[in-house]
Amino acid sequence: MKVQIMSPAANRVDFKVPPARRLTSLAGRTIGLYNNMTGGADVAVDRAAERISQRFPGVKFQRYGGDLRPGRPALSRGTHIDEEEAARIASEVDAVIGATAH
Amino acid sequence: MVALEKAGIPAVAIAAQSFARAWQSCVDGWGQPSTAFVCIPHATTGQQPDFIRKMVDEQVDAIIRGLTSLPASAGIPRGARAGSRASETYTIEMDATPAGLDAVNRFLAERDWSDGMPVIPPTPAAVEAMLRGTRRNPQDVVMVMEPGFGLATVEKIAVNAVMAGCRPEQFSILLAAIDCLAQPQMNHRDMQVSGHTEAPLILVNGPIAKKAGLNWGSTAMGPGVVNSANTAVGRALRLCLINIGYCKAGAGDPNFVGLPSKFGMCLAENEELSPWPPYHVDRGFKREESAVTVVSVTGPTDIIDAGSRTPEDTLNNIASMMFYRNAGAGAWVRGWQSAQVGHTNKRVPYQGPYHPIVLSPSRAVILAEAGMSKQDAQAWLHRKCSISLESVLRGRGVPKDGSGKWLAHPELQHLENDPNATVPALESPEQYLLFVTGGTTHYAHFFYGTYGLSTVGVEPV
Numbered sequence: 001m002k003v004q005i006m007s008p009a010a011n012r013v014d015f016k017v018p019p020a021r022r023l024t025s026l027a028g029r030t031i032g033l034y035n036n037m038t039g040g041a042d043v044a045v046d047r048a049a050e051r052i053s054q055r056f057p058g059v060k061f062q063r064y065g066g067d068l069r070p071g072r073p074a075l076s077r078g079t080h081i082d083e084e085e086a087a088r089i090a091s092e093v094d095a096v097i098g099a100t101a102h
Numbered sequence: 103m104v105a106l107e108k109a110g111i112p113a114v115a116i117a118a119q120s121f122a123r124a125w126q127s128c129v130d131g132w133g134q135p136s137t138a139f140v141c142i143p144h145a146t147t148g149q150q151p152d153f154i155r156k157m158v159d160e161q162v163d164a165i166i167r168g169l170t171s172l173p174a175s176a177g178i179p180r181g182a183r184a185g186s187r188a189s190e191t192y193t194i195e196m197d198a199t200p201a202g203l204d205a206v207n208r209f210l211a212e213r214d215w216s217d218g219m220p221v222i223p224p225t226p227a228a229v230e231a232m233l234r235g236t237r238r239n240p241q242d243v244v245m246v247m248e249p250g251f252g253l254a255t256v257e258k259i260a261v262n263a264v265m266a267g268c269r270p271e272q273f274s275i276l277l278a279a280i281d282c283l284a285q286p287q288m289n290h291r292d293m294q295v296s297g298h299t300e301a302p303l304i305l306v307n308g309p310i311a312k313k314a315g316l317n318w319g320s321t322a323m324g325p326g327v328v329n330s331a332n333t334a335v336g337r338a339l340r341l342c343l344i345n346i347g348y349c350k351a352g353a354g355d356p357n358f359v360g361l362p363s364k365f366g367m368c369l370a371e372n373e374e375l376s377p378w379p380p381y382h383v384d385r386g387f388k389r390e391e392s393a394v395t396v397v398s399v400t401g402p403t404d405i406i407d408a409g410s411r412t413p414e415d416t417l418n419n420i421a422s423m424m425f426y427r428n429a430g431a432g433a434w435v436r437g438w439q440s441a442q443v444g445h446t447n448k449r450v451p452y453q454g455p456y457h458p459i460v461l462s463p464s465r466a467v468i469l470a471e472a473g474m475s476k477q478d479a480q481a482w483l484h485r486k487c488s489i490s491l492e493s494v495l496r497g498r499g500v501p502k503d504g505s506g507k508w509l510a511h512p513e514l515q516h517l518e519n520d521p522n523a524t525v526p527a528l529e530s531p532e533q534y535l536l537f538v539t540g541g542t543t544h545y546a547h548f549f550y551g552t553y554g555l556s557t558v559g560v561e562p563v
Binding site: 001002003004005006007008009010011012013015016017018019020021022023024025026031032038039040041043044045047048051052055080081082083085086087089090093094095096097098099100101 | 103104105106107108109110111112113114115116117121131132133134136137142145146147148149151154155157158159161162165166169170171172189190191192193194195196197205206209210213215223224225226229246247250251252253254255257258261262265341345346347348442444445446448449
C-alpha cells in the first residue's frame with residue numbers, strides 16, 4: 001500500500017547575511033568584548049583579551065554588555081544585539097569577541 | 103553576532119560545547135551559517151574564574167582565527183529555504199509487516215521531523231479534514247517561528263496537528279496557542295533556545311474546552327484515553343516548535359537534559375467546580391467566550407499539603423514554592439526584560455514571569471469559603487512572597503545612569519544599603535496565575551514561569 005504524506009517541515013524566511021571582511025592582524029586594532037550579562041561570560045571575554053594583548057602590540061579593548069541603547073537598563077540575561085546596537089559597536093571597534101554563559 | 107557581521111565587522115563567540123548545534127541552528131536562521139564560534143567544554147555559569155580562564159586559554163588560537171580568516175563554508179546556505187509555501191508531498195510504501203507499519207515513522211525520523219514517538223501519517227486527506235477546523239486560509243502565515251525562522255502557515259500547523267493525533271475540533275485551540283506565541287512578550291525565541299528547560303503551558307477557557315473533548319477533571323495532565331485531547335493539543339504545539347521553528351533536540355533546543363513537560367501541556371479550567379470566575383474573565387473575556395492562554399514555564403512540582411487547617415496555612419504552603427532565588431525572584435527591580443522581534447530592530451519590553459499555580463477545586467474552595475476572592479489570594483501571595491533586596495543586588499546589581507541613579511526603580515534606591523530591606527518576589531499580584539482544574543482532591547501544582555504571557559480569543563468555527 002502506498003501512502004502519500006505531506007511534509008511537516010516549514011519553509012524558512014529567506015534571510016542572508018554576507019560574512020564581514022576579516023582582519024589581516026589584530027595588532028593595533030580595537031576589539032569589542034561583548035558579554036550578554038550571563039554568569040561568567042565577562043570573565044571569558046576578559047581572559048581572551050588578556051591573552052590577545054600578550055600576542056599583539058597596540059591592541060585595545062572596548063567592553064559592552066546587556067542592552068546598549070541609551071537610557072535602557074542593561075537587562076539581566078539573554079540579551080541579543082540588535083541592528084541599532086550592532087551599528088553603534090561597528091562604529092567604535094574593528095571586531096568583536098562575544099560570550100554567553102550557557 | 104550575526105548582527106555585527108551584517109554591520110561589517112568580524113565577530114567570534116565563545117559558548118559551551120553543548121550549545122554547538124544550537125548555535126549553528128541559530129546562525130543558520132539568522133542567515134549567516136559561517137558565523138564563527140569557539141566551544142569551551144562547560145557553561146561558565148557558576149564556575150570559578152580560574153576554571154573559566156583555563157577553558158578560554160585553550161581556545162585563544164581559534165578565537166584569533168575567527169577574526170582573521172573565513173571558514174571554508176562561508177556563504178554556503180544551509181537547511182530548507184523559502185520557496186512555494188505549499189507543503190511537499192512524499193509517497194511511502196507501507197504493508198502489514200512490523201517494518202511496513204513503521205515506514206512513515208522511519209521516514210519522518212530520518213529527516214528529524216518528529217518528537218521521537220509514533221505519529222499519525224499526515225496524508226493530504228487528513229490535513230484537508232484538519233483544515234475544516236478553521237476558517238483561516240491554509241497559506242496564511244500565523245507567525246515566524248524561531249530559532250529557524252520557519253513560516254508557520256495554517257496548512258503546516260495542520261500537518262503537525264494530524265501527526266500529533268489532533269482532531270479538527272481541537273485545531274482552533276492549537277491555532278490560538280500559536281497566536282499567543284506570536285506575541286512579542288512571549289519571547290518565544292528564548293523559550294526555544296535556552297539551556298534550561300522551558301515549555302509552553304496551554305490554558306483553555308470557555309465552551310471550546312468541551313467541544314474539543316478536553317478533560318478538566320482528574321488526571322487531565324497525565325496519560326489515559328480520557329486525556330487524549332489534552333495530550334494531542336499539547337503534543338501538536340511541540341511538533342510545530344520542532345518542525346516549523348526548527349527547535350530540534352540538540353540543534354536549536356540545547357536543554358541540558360529536558361523535561362517530560364516538553365512533550366506537551368494543555369489544561370482546561372474546571373469552570374463547573376471552581377468557586378471563582380474563570381481565568382479568561384480575569385483577562386477581559388466574557389465567560390461564554392473561549393480563550394487560550396500560553397505561558398512559558400519550567401516544572402511543574404506537586405504541592406502536597408495534608409496539614410493546612412486554615413486558608414492562610416494553605417497559601418503559606420503554596421508560597422513556600424516561590425523562592426527559587428537566582429532564577430528571577432525580585433528581578434523586576436532591574437527593569438523589565440525585552441524580546442527582540444524577528445530579524446527586525448524592534449525590541450519589546452514585557453512584564454514577567456507569570457507563575458501558574460494550578461489549584462484543585464477543593465483547594466480553591468478552602469480559600470473561597472473563607473471569603474477570599476481570587477484577587478485576594480493573589481494579593482496575599484504578592485504581599486507574603488518577598489525577597490531580600492540585598493540578595494537581588496548581590497547577584498547582578500541594577501542598571502544605573504551616569505550619575506549612579508537606578509534606571510528602573512529609583513524609588514527603591516534609598517534601600518540599597520539596608521540589610522533588612524525586602525521587595526516582592528514578583529512585581530504584580532496578577533503574576534501569580536491561579537488556575538483551577540483537576541479533580542476534587544487537596545493538591546496543587548506549581549510551575550515556575552519564565553517569560554511573558556498571552557491570552558487570545560479562539561475563533562468561532
